[in-house]
Amino acid sequence: MLSMQNISMVYRTETVETHALRDFSLDVEEGEFVSVTGPSGSGKTTFLNIAGLLEGFTSGRYSLDGKDTTQLDDASRSRLRNEKIGFIFQSFNLIPELDIFDNVDVPLRYRGFDSAERRRRIDSVLDMVGLASRKKHLPSQLSGGQQQRVAIARALAGEPRFLLADEPTGNLDSAMADSVMELLEDINSKGTTIIMVTHEPSLAARARRNIFVRDGQLSVEDAGLKVAIGS
Amino acid sequence: MGPIWRALLRNKSSYVLIALQIALTMALMVNAIAIIQERSRLMGRPSGVDEENIFQIYSSSFDPDLEYQSMVAADLDLIRNHPGVVDAVLTNSMPLRQGGWSQGLAIAPGDNSDAVGVAIYFVDEHGVGTFGIDLIAGRNFLPTDVRWFDPDGGPRWPETIILSNAMAMALFPESTAAEVIGRVAYIENNLPVTIIGIIDRMQAPWKEWSGVERSMLVPMKRGDDFARYVVRTETGYRDEVIPQIEKALADRDTGRIIDGAQTMNDVRAAAYLEDSAMIKLLVFIVSLLTAITSLGIVGLASFSVARRTKQIGTRRALGATRRSILRYFMLENFLISTVGVLGGAVLAVAINIWMVQIFALTPIAWYVVPVAMLALWIVGQLAVLGPARRASQVSPATATRSI
Structure with a gap:
């Protein structure tokens, strides 16, 4: 499903060379729910950006759903993002001027679906996240939890092969965070692969597999996470 | 487009x-274009004379014993025989000079006849050739038609005249130019003059006059100490000939001032000085407004992108x-511009209707509004191109950065 081989990412300025990822290798199988944890500056976000085709990398090899992404141009990467990946962001990243319906519609328009198909998908995902009655509301009229549900609906509307979630509960109180996590677990149980970056050990523990990133490298996997949490 | x-x-x-x-730029642009078109139309009217090759020159004498008629005859003989000169004439004015004589002509005698105002050019048989005007019917004056004005009891007007076609049509609207030849008109109520020729066009000296196209050549020479000569040169010799004629006239008779040499082009430029200044000012204002508007669009779009x-990253x-x-950004600007130009079109037409009523301006041509709309659409699209390109360069990774 997702295969990273020896990925390195180096940011260079005139004076400093920063190794955000070093020789990073990871395989994620279809249907997995993987959490990614690690301290600030460890490379979690860089990993997420590369996995989501949001930025390139300095060396290594990355295949997504069997397709080698290394040589893809910007437009092809955009298309691949749109078709294969759903994004969920910490601060929801809803477009404030658009109502809920139009927000969920954004990736579908880029996909080029006709209006009937878009409407069917939007109605379906908004119904799934329990916000079918709010589609004419603006994001500012919803609570944080509801906004994140809209963002999840937006991520799911294109029926992507996997979801990338960047601190999806980071801006939510615990009750709302719990409800969002339940929703993600439910989505995962229906077959969607999820990779979730989080710094919350309790949430990370709800994933089926945990990876820990330190200094741009995969530090400990699975049980190792508990070691890291405990230390 | 919906979202x-x-x-x-x-x-x-x-x-x-x-x-x-x-919208305001559009409204001002359209009405400025209407004014520019109106002024350009006025400025573009042909005077009917050979403007490129004509100049005028004055002789002012203070000699109490001056033999005026001899002086004029000698001067004209000198000028007409000068190399590069086509012809020359003693006259009282020329088109666009903004100063001249006018008179009323009627088709019937009597105090109650409706006279039509007409500009008068006193000339001799060289008038038609000097001004380079086209005779479209009848004949030119013969030397026998021409007389000197006699202030001591001679006839006030000669027996023949040549009219501009516009004047002929004003007097005899149902006739052709050829049919007007030989007809009699009346000057100063009761004095008959016979129309012997029709010229295609020769504007009156006053450009603002509603009857600017109505003029009359009168075969009469008059004057006492001041003489205005109009000279036509061969093509390309005008500027060379002017100082030569100035010097030759001054040398021939040193007891006078030779002055006022002015080409017909300069006479035209002076006559339309305000109009061309107005056009330049309006072009400047419209350009400035368009520049300010496009800067406004650049500013708004840049702010909007920032x-x-x-x-954008999301x-x-x-x-x-x-x-x-x-x-996305081009389309957004197109929508804003569309609202602006549609509002501007309504405003432009409203202002134009008002200006037509108040200043008797010609209504704007139908195509000016769509052309101005198109121009502002293009300006808007060009202005937004820079910010839109910057927006397109925003990295998708911006979506995951916490700002």
């Missing part, structure tokens, strides 16, 4: 001002290509 339009409506305040600015960097993350982002 962009709905988003604009939810954030009206930012965009209303720029749409208003576009404010929405994260949103759109990119959700699958927008660089091209989609570019198109």
